[in-house]
Amino acid sequence: MLLDSHGRQATKLRISVTDRCNFRCTYCMPEEGLVWQDRAALLSYEEILRLARLFVDLGVTQIRLTGGEPLLRRDLPVLVKGLKALPGLQKLAITTNGTLLEQLGPALYAAGLRSFNISLDSLDPVRFQASVRRDALQQVLNGLHSLSRWPDCEVKLNTVVVRGHNEDEAVAFARLARLHGWQARFIEFMPLGQDDAWAQHSVVPGEELRQAIDRVYPLKMLAPAGKNPAARWGFVDGTPGEVGFINSVTEPFCHSCNRIRLTADGQLRTCLFSLRETDLKSPLRQGLGDAELIARIQDAIWQKEAGHLIAQPQFERPLRTMSRIGG
Ligand code: SAM
Numbered sequence: 001m002l003l004d005s006h007g008r009q010a011t012k013l014r015i016s017v018t019d020r021c022n023f024r025c026t027y028c029m030p031e032e033g034l035v036w037q038d039r040a041a042l043l044s045y046e047e048i049l050r051l052a053r054l055f056v057d058l059g060v061t062q063i064r065l066t067g068g069e070p071l072l073r074r075d076l077p078v079l080v081k082g083l084k085a086l087p088g089l090q091k092l093a094i095t096t097n098g099t100l101l102e103q104l105g106p107a108l109y110a111a112g113l114r115s116f117n118i119s120l121d122s123l124d125p126v127r128f129q130a131s132v133r134r135d136a137l138q139q140v141l142n143g144l145h146s147l148s149r150w151p152d153c154e155v156k157l158n159t160v161v162v163r164g165h166n167e168d169e170a171v172a173f174a175r176l177a178r179l180h181g182w183q184a185r186f187i188e189f190m191p192l193g194q195d196d197a198w199a200q201h202s203v204v205p206g207e208e209l210r211q212a213i214d215r216v217y218p219l220k221m222l223a224p225a226g227k228n229p230a231a232r233w234g235f236v237d238g239t240p241g242e243v244g245f246i247n248s249v250t251e252p253f254c255h256s257c258n259r260i261r262l263t264a265d266g267q268l269r270t271c272l273f274s275l276r277e278t279d280l281k282s283p284l285r286q287g288l289g290d291a292e293l294i295a296r297i298q299d300a301i302w303q304k305e306a307g308h309l310i311a312q313p314q315f316e317r318p319l320r321t322m323s324r325i326g327g
């Protein structure tokens with residue numbers, strides 16, 4: 001088991017497959033982009049699968065592929081297929097900006113992927129472009145709607161809400177969720193970008209959005225945040241679809257955090273806001289055996305942080321952007 005010294009068990013692993021991205025979201029990356037890591041620095045699929053197998057043997061039941069933009073990594077369906085074959089893995093999901101989904105969705109579906117989180121900050125093309133610095137709303141919507149051909153896929157929308165930019169679209173996203181039976185999730189803006197774009201006053205508390213939606217579409221709680229980062233709410237009138245609120249800043253759920261992250265360059269991070277990482281790539285490449293790798297993993301997780309310190313004077317922003325951590 002992967003226990004930490006605060007009594008929590010790590011059961012969810014996010015694997016970043018690349019630090020590259022075709023967007024430049026204002027809250028994530030600078031406009032000019034970042035210096036991409038050399039391909040040789042990234043874990044190969046073989047290396048990812050070896051580590052994933054160890055994590056699953058140690059009690060991880062869910063894996064999420066992320067990035068950067070994960071669909072930019074060549075032959076991603078090969079990795080999906082390999083992960084799907086891991087005995088003990090209950091769920092495999094992906095978080096994507098959706099630009100390549102229309103094109104790559106069929107191969108990912110054929111490889112066994114059934115759970116898609118699509119990031120979508122605005123339904124207005126001008127606002128969307130301002131947010132991601134690319135004119136690509138229609139492309140993302142095409143990708144999103146292309147998933148409708150597979151009714152057995154779980155679809156969630158991720159919207160990072162920034163004050164003065166998109167908080168007035170909460171009801172429109174809830175309407176979309178009702179129309180298609182999706183889950184529309186609102187993520188509080190976190191201090192992880194490199195642009196210094198974050199400020200406390202830019203954070204829109206999820207509760208404010210929940211109340212705005214509730215006034216139009218009355219909501220009932222389905223599950224509080226805890227094992228899942230999102231507090232989930234359904235519609236009182238029984239319409240399918242849900243809304244979720246990831247209130248990482250105003251209502252931190254660190255006490256029940258069950259998530260860990262593996263960066264594309266093979267570093268284990270026990271918290272989004274970790275200031276330290278555990279190198280798994282070097283020992284892997286030096287030929288360490290499973291037992292030694294497991295000891296390294298267990299030791300890192302035992303030292304998992306109690307919680308983040310956002311908005312407190314001691315808070316230190318991690319050096320990596322969200323795109324380099326794997327959000
Ligand atoms: N490129 C993919 C995408 O955007 O879906 C996957 C990687 S992205 C880093 C994962 C998620 O992190 C996205 O939903 C994105 O909106 C979110 N994110 C990035 N920076 C953030 C920030 N500063 N605060 C809150 N969420 C953030």
Ligand code: SF4
Pocket residue numbers: 021022023024025028029067068069097119132322323
């Ligand atoms: Fe790229 Fe995702 Fe970061 Fe946007 S949030 S810049 S899509 S990695």
